[in-house]
Amino acid sequence: MTFSGFNRLIVASLPYLPKALVGLIARRYVAGETVEEALEVVKRLNEQGFEATLDILGEHVEFPGEASAVADAYVDLYCRIADSGLRSNISLKPTHLGLAIDGQICRESLSRILAAARETDNFLRIDMENSPYTDDTLALYRTCLEQYLRVGLVLQAYLYRSGDDLTNLMSSPLNFRLCKGIYREPPEIAIQDRAAINHNFLILLKQAFEGGAYVAIATHDRPLIAQAEELIRQLNIPPSRFEFQALYGVPMKGKLETLLAAGYKVRIYVPFGEAWYDYSLRRLKENPHLAGYVLKNMFQHRRVH
Numbered sequence: 071m072t073f074s075g076f077n078r079l080i081v082a083s084l085p086y087l088p089k090a091l092v093g094l095i096a097r098r099y100v101a102g103e104t105v106e107e108a109l110e111v112v113k114r115l116n117e118q119g120f121e122a123t124l125d126i127l128g129e130h131v132e133f134p135g136e137a138s139a140v141a142d143a144y145v146d147l148y149c150r151i152a153d154s155g156l157r158s159n160i161s162l163k164p165t166h167l168g169l170a171i172d173g174q175i176c177r178e179s180l181s182r183i184l185a186a187a188r189e190t191d192n193f194l195r196i197d198m199e200n201s202p203y204t205d206d207t208l209a210l211y212r213t214c215l216e217q218y219l220r221v222g223l224v225l226q227a228y229l230y231r232s233g234d235d236l237t238n239l240m241s242s243p244l245n246f247r248l249c250k251g252i253y254r255e256p257p258e259i260a261i262q263d264r265a266a267i268n269h270n271f272l273i274l275l276k277q278a279f280e281g282g283a284y285v286a287i288a289t290h291d292r293p294l295i296a297q298a299e300e301l302i303r304q305l306n307i308p309p310s311r312f313e314f315q316a317l318y319g320v321p322m323k324g325k326l327e328t329l330l331a332a333g334y335k336v337r338i339y340v341p342f343g344e345a346w347y348d349y350s351l352r353r354l355k356e357n358p359h360l361a362g363y364v365l366k367n368m369f370q371h372r373r374v375h
């Protein structure tokens with residue numbers, strides 16, 4: 071069996087493995103189950119020069135009570151970040167706050183979270199989920215902006231609509247994260263070809279820079295990062311206009327440290343919480359190499375100790 075065949079086999083077996091074993095693999099991508107564990111990870115990242123954005127894992131809550139509990143947890147998280155003096159903002163998913171149940175429930179939860187962001191003078195990023203929620207998420211963002219300016223959202227380079235969305239959003243001051251897009255979307259609305267998605271990523275980045283937006287450039291694709299850096303140089307964009315972002319645990323072969331050394335801001339997206347299991351399975355399916363890699367590390371670790 072080839073190495074990649076072996077990795078795929080591990081990934082295919084994950085749902086049948088004991089949760090504790092998946093937990094060992096998950097440690098790479100998830101900063102633990104509790105706020106304390108997550109803050110410890112952020113502290114370490116801050117010491118290394120990175121900013122962070124904390125995300126409580128979960129999505130698609132089904133009951134209003136759940137959405138309210140999630141909002142409580144985010145309010146508490148803003149206070150804990152402020153008390154600890156760490157450099158982290160927060161990212162959240164609208165369906166975790168009840169968007170799939172009812173827009174009003176989600177708006178109420180968000181409003182409480184925004185009040186906590188304002189009290190602690192921090193920033194809130196609203197993640198972008200799959201296309202059935204795009205319009206509602208854009209509307210939510212606009213409602214948030216009326217309450218508090220330090221809020222941002224995400225645009226996905228694979229969606230054909232993102233160029234127009236960006237144009238509309240730039241009628242107000244804009245801080246957005248640019249990513250490729252992680253959900254499976256139909257060809258009628260989303261570019262399918264990898265190279266074409268990258269091409270659109272750079273078109274959107276240029277449009278954003280020329281339109282005056284602040285951009286969080288969120289990708290692990292090192293050639294694409296190099297092209298973004300080239301564009302930054304060509305357009306002479308100062309570091310105060312952008313940052314780079316990566317997911318906690320995704321191997322970057324020293325690229326993030328190089329970006330820091332170049333004087334750029336780099337923010338790590340740090341997910342944590344009890345819903346780590348599904349998140350970890352998704353991460354491993356996206357990158358089957360990691361399953362083999364982590365397993366190898368586990369056994370090396372055992373041998374040493």
Ligand code: FDA
Nearest residue numbers: 197198224249250251252288289290291315316317339357
């Ligand atoms: P690409 O897919 O080309 O990956 C480059 C390399 O990194 C490959 O070697 C790949 O295997 C590895 N890699 C990439 N992602 C990995 C992962 N998760 N786990 C393990 N290895 C990985 N999407 C979205 O739709 N809405 C959102 O709100 C966000 N938010 C977000 C925040 C941040 C900080 C990041 C970095 C990404 C997102 N995304 C997202 C996800 C994004 O849309 C995209 O799907 C992934 O980042 C993968 O694409 P890359 O740009 O990294 O390139």
